[in-house]
Amino acid sequence: VQLVESGGGLGNPGGSLRLSCAASGFPFSTYWMYWVRQRPGQDIEWVSSIDTRGSNKYYVESVKGRFAISRDNAKNVLYLEMNGLKPEDTALYYCARDSQGAIRGQGTQVTVAS
Numbered sequence: 001v002q003l004v005e006s007g008g009g010l011g012n013p014g015g016s017l018r019l020s021c022a023a024s025g026f027p028f029s030t031y032w033m034y035w036v037r038q039r040p041g042q043d044i045e046w047v048s049s050i051d052t053r054g055s056n057k058y059y060v061e062s063v064k065g066r067f068a069i070s071r072d073n074a075k076n077v078l079y080l081e082m083n084g085l086k087p088e089d090t091a092l093y094y095c096a097r098d099s100q101g102a103i104r105g106q107g108t109q110v111t112v113a114s
Helices: none
Strands: 002-006 009-011 017-024 033-038 044-050 057-059 067-072 077-082 091-096 108-112
Touching (some): 002 091, 017 108, 033 067, 044 067, 044 091
Antiparallel strands (some): 033 091, 044 057, 067 077
């Protein structure tokens, strides 16, 4: 299993970033996929889930209406569109194959600051 995140960086409050995750080594289209994050000094937190076809999507309350998860099963890629960024979104974001983040990539850092 290989999960490689990209797209993080420095974002302004109210701004946007788009994270991508390239998946390989497993049948991507048959797995629910997840984004989880880890703020400095805190445990991993589930952020969002998407079912195998992209029909059902779920979000932690703090990002509802601002973040959008999607996937492209033809390309084996998972996305997280992040809008209305807030400083509290600052974290290391991981693409994961489970909601606890036990199987995850190396992460991409998102820092929100003016």
